[in-house]
Amino acid sequence: MRDGGGQRVLVRELLDRYGRTYAEECGIRLRNTPQPLYQLLVLADLLSTRIRASVAVAAARALFDAGMGTPRRMLDATWQQRVDALGEGGYRRYDESTATRLGDGAALLLDTYGGDLRRMREAADGEARALSRALQEMPGVGPTGAAIFLREVQGVWTEFAPLLDPKAVQGAERLGLPRDGAKLAGLIEEGEAAAFASALVRAALDRRIAEEVREAAAG
Structure with missing residues (x-):
């Protein structure tokens, strides 16, 4: 587990490289x-x-x-x-x-x-x-589809933010970040929850992304 400063550096790298929601990728102006x-x-x-x-x-x-x-x-x-x-x-x-x-x-x-x-x-x-x-x-x-919708919509329905679904938490674990939602939320700025959650999901789905971000943060 990294210290707080190291975690923040890693989160910045993650957001800079992969902080794009799937709605944005699809061209949806949410x-x-x-x-x-x-x-x-x-x-x-x-x-x-x-x-x-x-x-x-x-x-x-x-x-x-x-x-x-x-x-x-x-x-x-x-x-x-x-x-x-x-x-x-x-x-x-x-x-x-x-x-x-x-x-x-x-x-x-x-x-x-x-x-x-x-x-x-x-x-x-x-x-x-x-x-x-x-x-x-x-x-x-089903539960997965509902979780995806909530994860993405929190950018405009802010009462649900910060919200990290199980897949996002899996990405956090792969990156060596805390699994606790409150601790993860403390590593980002206001308004970044949806992008952060999507970036964590990308790390969960692709081990290479997690490795790339961890190496960049370490360098």
Whole structure:
């Protein structure tokens, strides 16, 4: 375990190199408005399956480029149009089942929340567990998908920050950082929680990233 100064140097290296959320990578300009929040939900759904993160990001971007960036447009698209967009993004292993649940999820979101995830946020009343449970009512969104959404949305829904899901904590452990969320939060500045969590996840998913950051911090 590094001392506090060494940990802060390592965290700076991590953020400088990999402090980019998956929403940013996908081209989602995340704001507290219905369209980007819905796009984040779609991305979280795709990221939660057993497929490379880069493929999930590409598939989400392909869906949005094909005009399916709102729940209404997702629902109005045909099943085949969804399949084709997912395939264009390289998301072929689960394309048919995913196309179905994206349509079902859009319908449920429209029926229950008028297509606006801010209403789900209001119903959760600032309680992360309540919001996680509500997210998991969406077709195909399990605990992992809900955790990804919360991890990314904390940049705009700041009542949930700092939030580090188990995958982010795994990345912290690989980097030799504390596993305790409060201690990790003390190593970053205000507003960096979402980027920090995403960077930790990248370290968890790729051992080479952790090694690169640790070597840079040591040098």
